[in-house]
Amino acid sequence: MKNAYLIHGTSTRDDDWFPWLEEEAKPTIALDRIWLPNPFNPQQAEWDQAVDDQIHPQDNLILVAHSLGCITALRYIERHHVKDARLLLVGAFDKGLPAYPELDEFMKDHPHYEQIFPKLAKATVITAKDDPIAPYQNSIAVANKIRAKLIVKEKGGHFLTSDGFTKFPLTLKELNRLAE
Template structure:
């Protein structure tokens, strides 16, 4: 099980997509994930590129929950929804969680327990 947040989602997806050996993963939880350049954080543009092929990931990961907030000021909801669609899943929405940071009032995510057990 791998859990990633924000830019970490892109980093994990890139890594998994690059693996050329046979591999399988029980679960991959992506929180506030995206694959597009973020209007709110243009300083990340150099790291964020288009053309990520997630087909291998989709085939080799048993469970892929994508979690987003309805008021994320950094990652637009549509970006997380698009990532979920690329992975063949539907995004789960946690209302009012912002970018899932302590400063947004999020210090625990009990919802993840259902996905990691």
């Protein structure tokens, strides 16, 4: 069984499609939904420490991330010596969002892609054209920087429960592809 880790955004590890993906990934992938402190008032240093405490750096690491969890995953890869990492990023962005100035402090340290890209084996970025939180152009920019497979859905919003996403079969398909 392969191990993978899910890094959520400004929700909790028990929200949205995260528990569903954990169950559906079994028995081939053990998906650990990471606990992050203060998800509704995130602090970069606290999140980085929580992720470091729960994910042991290893080659062939598989990270699934959503929303603010995407930049957290990118920063994790940047900080650690890993080879052939695999990333599945949903609703990704790497710069501040005008509608959410409270996240500006969290976003001030931009990922250094020249340090991240060489550590990646495969990556997929999923976004939706109607995402009201992270404009899909931001996800496209992240995908280009890591040379990821890009999937742009016409509809899906930010892939939250409120957008109808308590299950998300596309993430399971891409997770299985990344784990091959």
